Amino acid sequence: MTAQDTPADLPFFVYGTLRPGRCNHDRLLRGRTVAEVPATWPGAVLYEGPGYPYAVAEAGGGVRGELITVAPGAYGPVLAALDALEEYRPGDPRNLYERIPCEVRVDGGGTARAWVYVAAERLARRLRVTGTVVPGGDWTG
Template identity: 65%
Template sequence: MSPAAAQLPFFVYGTLRPGEPNHDVHLRGRVAAEEPARLAGAVLYAGPGYPYLVEDPEAGPVRGELITALPSAYDRLLAELDVLEDYAPGDPRNLYERVVREVTLLDGATARAWVYVAAARVAAG
């Protein structure tokens, strides 16, 4: 991971959103800020029991939240979210890929964030 990407916020759009089951399990007490945001060029699917996002330049935006982790919780949270999202760098069995994308906040400002998008084998299904 490059130093510039080391502590990016996370764009969440499914079970990690406030009020959803994984929010309390993984994010409670570890978040410095949560802001409504949207990601252009993507489509949200209900999926087989969990939502997933597929990139599509003609689609979007997908609404979600930009989650900024507390610096002291960041490394552990990143590792836990990778496990939750069934992501390991370079693993062809991944359900999701963790990518850097630009999201837009309600005030029009933009931010770079980690986004878990459907891996090719999930997106193709």
């Protein structure tokens, strides 16, 4: 399934500078959400990056973050702002991040489908070989 095949109004799973209390959350999400719930994406591993982390979809890990539900009426502008922040352009081979759907476990029980920005495949291949895994999958940068 690709980003183009998935309903656009999914919540977002964030694990780096978009988490509550971080610089990009304050700048792009504050006041534009209706829920921010701790969650884990078990289908990924988190790698250190230059100033920010990269999640890589792969078994055997777990990335900690928050499930962010955007307020009605703010979804389009938030989606555009997050895509711009991550420099994500659908189908562009120069992307460092791709936006994909994932299944996260919400603290307290249950699961949710969400958008997540992950390392693009060419970068993910390099990280798997030479990257530094973030211990416990929880970035505190």
